[in-house]
Amino acid sequence: MKIKPQHVVSLTYDLYVDQEGSEVLQESATEEQPLTFLFGAGQMLxxxxxxxxELSTGDTYEFRLSAEDAYGEYDEEAVANLPIEMFNGAEVPEIGSVLPLQDNNGNRFQGQVVSVAEDSVIVDLNHPMAGQELHFKGNILNVRxxxxxELSHGHAHGADGHHGH
Structure with missing residues (x-):
């Protein structure tokens, strides 16, 4: 069956990114734990x-996405300075840790702590893969x-279409 909108796709993938000239495996979905999603529902890039x-069950694929088509170019301006009071005496996060944040419109996103000063925490709001070309390889396990x-909920309910409890 071909992949079309309003179909649920299960697939494996290996995602590689270039790091210092060699490709490094960033994340994977395996046959035991595939990525299953409702095609055309806006959940994926x-x-x-x-x-x-147009691919079908059993097809393999490989393609690259430019940074622009993936998570965008790295934005030097997307850095926030959070006042230390925000942490209300909770432990100040360590450099490299990722904080769940929310803007005034209720949009959730993550920021990585890049430095900690006496009165503030500097957080990089770029997606961890911003500015990187993504290289995907994998195969299509199932299309149905x-x-x-699922259509009314706007997402897939597992490989066979039912919630696991």
Whole structure:
């Protein structure tokens, strides 16, 4: 069956990024723990889906996404200075730790702590893979029409379409 909108796709992938001239495996989804998603529901990077459209169960794939098509270029300005009072006497985070943050509109995102001063914590709000070309390889394990419930919820319910409890 071909991948089309309103279909649930299960696939494996290996994601590589260039680090100092060699490709490093960043994350994977295996046959035991595949990535399962409702195609066309806006959960995945649009260009990721575009590269998969028209593939069928059993197909293998390999493609690259430029930084622009993936998580965007690295933005030097996307750094926030959080007042130390924000942590209300809780432990001040360590450099390198990732903080769940929320903006005034309620959008959630993550920031990585890049430095800690006496009165503030500096957080980098760029996606960890911003500015990087992504290289995906994998295969399509399964494609099936989404159930009415999945369509109304806007996401897949596991490989066979049912919630595991």
């Amino acid at each position: 649009p260009k990721f889906e575009e590269n998969l459209s 029409p989404a159930t009415p419930e």
